[in-house]
Structures are given as structure tokens and as C-alpha cells.
Ligand SMILES: Nc1ncnc2c1ncn2[C@@H]1O[C@H](COP(=O)(O)OP(=O)(O)O)[C@@H](O)[C@H]1O
């Protein structure tokens with residue numbers, strides 16, 4: 001487990017870049033932390049490091065945003081996902097099988113379903129207006 005403190009959105013994105021460089025095709029990154037924690041900022045950094053040039057935004061309404069690049073990246077929002085069938089229907093397991101890097105915001109909403117997954121788990125806590133404590137478990141950071 002590694003714990004980091006960031007003091008800006010850019011520092012959080014930079015940590016996302018660092019983590020992405022340790023991942024391989026089919027890696028799964030599960031985020032917890034409430035609205036405005038910085039999950040999407042972290043994913044923006046990941047996409048940049050993976051060479052994806054598509055714009056990164058919260059996939060709240062789409063459930064999944066897919067970013068093209070040398071290492072494709074599927075970015076999920078599990079806010080409205082509560083069952084394994086929901087996850088399957090959204091293509092979650094297909095993207096993993098196809099070798100995408102998969103990241104999921106609001107993984108706490110599907111915690112039971114994802115409990116057994118081999119994943120890097122990233123928790124972001126707001127400790128101040130511009131301060132975040134970011135805990136990374138199961139990764140190489
Ligand atoms: N250290 C920080 N890391 C990430 N975001 C920060 C930080 N400090 C302030 N912010 C702000 O918090 C918000 C995070 O938004 P976002 O990444 O969309 O969060 P989430 O996806 O978790 O809802 C942005 O408005 C960003 O500018």
C-alpha cells in the first residue's frame with residue numbers, strides 16, 4: 001500500500017500517469033472517493049500516459065467512455081451499476097478480456113461484485129480545498 005498527498009488537480013493527474021506506466025493490458029483500476037474527489041483527474045493522467053488523445057470526462061451518463069490509443073483505455077462510472085448483469089451489459093468484462101486498461105469510478109457501488117477482482121484499488125480523500133490523500137493498494141507504485 002502506498003499513500004500520497006497531492007495539492008492540485010495536476011499533481012493528481014501526474015500520479016495517474018505514474019500508475020498507468022506500471023500497468024499492463026487487461027489491468028483493472030478501481031476508484032473509491034466521493035463526488036469531486038479527483039477520480040476523473042487521475043484518469044486524465046492515466047489516459048495521457050497511455051497515449052490516448054481523446055478528451056477524458058466523467059462517464060456518468062455514458063457509463064463507459066472509451067479512449068483510443070496505442071493502449072486503449074475504458075473508463076467506467078459504476079454509480080448506477082449494482083449487479084453483475086449490469087456490469088456485463090456495459091461490456092466491463094469484455095474490455096478486460098480485449099486487453100484494455102479498465103478504470104472504474106464509484107467502485108464502492110459495486111463493491112460486492114468486484115471484491116474478488118485482481119485490481120489496483122485507489123481511494124481518494126479530500127483533506128482540503130486543493131488537498132487530497134490518495135491511497136493505492138495492489139499496484140506497483
Ligand atoms: N489535489 C487535487 N486533486 C484532484 N482534484 C482537485 C485537487 N484539488 C482540487 N481539485 C478539484 O477537485 C475536482 C475534482 O474533480 P473530478 O476529477 O471530476 O472528481 P471526481 O471524478 O472524483 O468526481 C476538480 O474541480 C479539481 O479542480
Ligand SMILES: [Mg+2]
Pocket residue numbers: 039040057058059105
Ligand atoms: Mg468523475
